[in-house]
Amino acid sequence: MQTKPTSNKAFGHDDLLEQESQLFASRPLIYLSLVAALLLNLVVSNNIVLSVRPDFVAVALLYWNIYQPRQSGMSLAFISGIIMDVVNASIMGQQALVYCTITFCALIFYRRLRMFNVFRQIPAILWILLLAQTVLLITGTLAGTYSSDWRILFTSLSGGLIWPFVAILLTRIRKQEINPDEL
């Protein structure tokens, strides 16, 4: 009974910090993290690793749309999707559609998702990534570029598992970037 109010208070304080830090979201950091994610996506690997490797760009986009929805947005997702399409050698717009879906889910749920800590967010992230993979699979099958395979769902699973680490890392960098003296 005693712990509840204190934790609530702590949460309120955190939330306040969150709100204030929103004013100081820096676009270069967002772009830089997306470029880093793209770099991770480009790393060479064999087929087994490839079928479990998460889509880092998707996870990074998800993070920014949940924690900084004002600074990122649909157009950023669309442009990174087009770039990923070129890298993936898929049809133009396929990945863009997937990333827009992710962004849409994030923009709808971000208030609710921020109520939980990063580990509690995993199931929701998992569902969003699973939906994204399904969109990818359906568009790919409709366009006739590849036959469907259930193993593709592993990537969303691994994406959900790396989510807390990405979120903690990016939050730490973001908080560090904000100069506390300015507040």
Add this chain to the structure above:
Amino acid sequence: MYTSPRFFASGPSPLTRFFLYALLSVLLMIADKHTDQFSELRRVIGLAVSPLQKSAYAPFQFYHQLGQYLASFDLIEEIEQLKQEHLRNQHELYQLRTLANENRHLRALLGATEQSQFRTVLAEIMSTPRNPFNRKIVLNKGSSSGIREGHIVIDNLGVIGQVTRIYPLTAEVTLITDKGHTVPVKIARNAINTVISGAGRNHELELQFLSVNTDVQPGDLLVTSGIGGVYPPGLPVGRVTHIEHDKSMQFSRIICTPVAGVDRHRHVLVLIDLPPETTPSAEKTDLTDSHANQANQQ
């Protein structure tokens, strides 16, 4: 009618924006599937991304170089072996050269068309696209090295695929296992001409539309037939592994495995066809173009 003023001007709602962008991407997909208008845009983005690709690849290159330094002990032995092999091959090469000369001479006598000559470019597999079911790879050489769309990519064992998209510094190769990629082949044992197509899965090719009574056996080697003019004749493509006769079907289901190992090698050869010394037949170039386009669209 009174509507409450909005506290924060945040533009259209997420749903509206999502619909707009989804519509845009779907239109883009349809346009890209049916036309060739975005190849320039692709080229520009590809060029912009290529430094990133190179830097993502750099640690692996460094690791391999390090490995080569450390493995110098094995190398001495390997060099010795290779020298012997080279000597043996040298002898065969001389024989081959005389045969080729003789062949050209005989062909000239017969008045047959000159077979096209090839120059090879050694390239490294730089990255495989993220989706493992998208059967494509990216090489670290592009149009600056003379590679063009439609060129054939092989390794030391056989055909890997065909260059389908070209950037200044990189090239995109569609593998023969890609769904919808077809190669004209013949069975090496009895020279039956047919067409082999990818199944869209790893290590799997399909021989379609061969009737049940065709003479095909497990273990048969399939080599390119040279029909169509895109693939030079005689390159190994696959080996028959599994034949399924279904009484109710007119055709038998024949599964093959590709001979070349894309997963195993880093180095591949791109065959660049030089224009034949004699008058090039217009028909042939035309065919090449149409094939390249076809592969491109697929």
